[in-house]
Amino acid sequence: MSLLMIGCGKMGSALLSRWATSTDQNITIINPSLVKAPAGVKVTQTLEELSGQRFDFVVIAIKPQLIAHLLPAYQAYLKSNACVISIAAGYSVTSLVKLIGERAIVRVMPSLPAQIGRGVSGIYANAICSDAQLTIAKQLTDAVGYTHITDNEDELDRVTAVARSGPGYTFEIARCWINSAINLVFSPKAAKALVLNTLGGSIELAIESKSKVTSKNGATQAGLDTLMKSSTLESLLDSTVLSAYERAITLR
Ligand SMILES: NC(=O)c1ccc[n+]([C@@H]2O[C@H](COP(=O)([O-])OP(=O)(O)OC[C@H]3O[C@@H](n4cnc5c(N)ncnc54)[C@H](OP(=O)(O)O)[C@@H]3O)[C@@H](O)[C@H]2O)c1
Known part of the structure; x- marks a missing residue:
């Protein structure tokens, strides 16, 4: 499975530090200012460098205010049945669908102790997301701590209030x-x-x-x-x- 992470700042690198060693995903990061990444992880600075590639999973780890501007260009890099995992706070499935169309989407709300493998993540998957995709998303959050699966996005906001904060x-x-x-x-x-x-x-x-x-x-x-x-x-x-x-x- 191939995974592209868009943005690798505080939260992205916290997740990546564990994913690089605990999952068998083939991971690529895109982040214009990033040059170094854990062993085995590919780093790119521009979308053009990914030309011709299509990913099974795309993790959105940029600031929410950049999403509307950047995400539509990533459509061309997603496999038709790809799953989009967003860790962006407050960015609903409906808002994401407007940018990348109806597809499997998992919203993840992790907390910073993820960087020592002790985070708490709420996860919500939309109806298009398959059991296999949800299982992989949960494996990713389990790799950085404890996972709580939610039934709806409101519960994700309640996980934010209790655990992310x-x-x-x-x-x-x-x-x-x-x-x-x-x-x-x-x-x-x-x-x-x-x-x-x-x-x-x-x-x-x-x-x-x-x-x-x-x-x-x-x-x-x-x-x-x-x-x-x-x-x-x-x-x-x-x-x-x-x-x-x-x-x-x-x-x-
Ligand atoms: N921090 C938390 O506790 C936390 C918890 C849960 C969820 N989140 C969510 O995680 C997301 C990231 O938050 P963060 O705290 O990790 O922020 P951050 O440290 O600012 O990370 C964002 C990263 O995106 C990069 N970036 C900027 N422009 C880009 C572009 N055009 N293409 C690709 N990457 C680009 C930034 O690079 P530069 O630094 O070079 O601009 C930076 O490394 C947010 O959506 C936030 O809501 C954060």
Whole structure:
């Protein structure tokens, strides 16, 4: 199978770093400013260099605002039954069909931890997409972490609010927690190591099992009593995720 990736910036290179070693796709990238790519991946700067080639999969990894301008020219490089995989935020199947016609389309919403194989990707396939094409799309997202298949594009926006934006929430929570450790008179370096290792270990534990983390009247319980007071944390996270979802809707 041949795969062409259009654009290879932050997200494209995060995906590619894993795909280059974990899939048997024959991968080509087109990106005018790119000269280097992982071993085994072909790089081109211009469409003319691809003359005569037709691909089974095309991954759209350019900024959404460039898509309408660039995508129509790629029609000539797609096999008739090719599948277009778009990672562009907010770019609907209907908008893509207007540019490249009715064909198999998979929208993928990955998150940045994909670059260490720990991303979360929502994927949505339109009705034309075959089971075999969806299986390959899922193999690609599985190669960079966890995959959640959605039934519709609205669910993809909800995955965005929960998971794609999640690293941003996590980094901010970690930053505040590190500040609390500094306020308890740890050095910034020690505070960062204490908090990030605690977060990493706790998340691994939560994935593996649900362990009891408190004992009655202990220090953790005292901390949690304050953290969970009047459901402030719950309502703050609810409104955080809802704001991201509402913003994702406006970008459709
Ligand atoms: N970043 C995320 O967390 C994230 C998550 C989910 C989805 N996405 C989606 O992923 C897509 C890319 O986002 P990004 O964050 O990776 O942006 P980015 O870092 O700006 O990557 C875009 C790439 O496209 C290249 N490019 C520009 N013009 C091109 C052309 N004519 N032909 C081919 N390539 C061209 C850019 O090259 P130059 O730098 O030389 O201009 C750049 O390498 C977006 O649609 C975004 O919605 C991003």
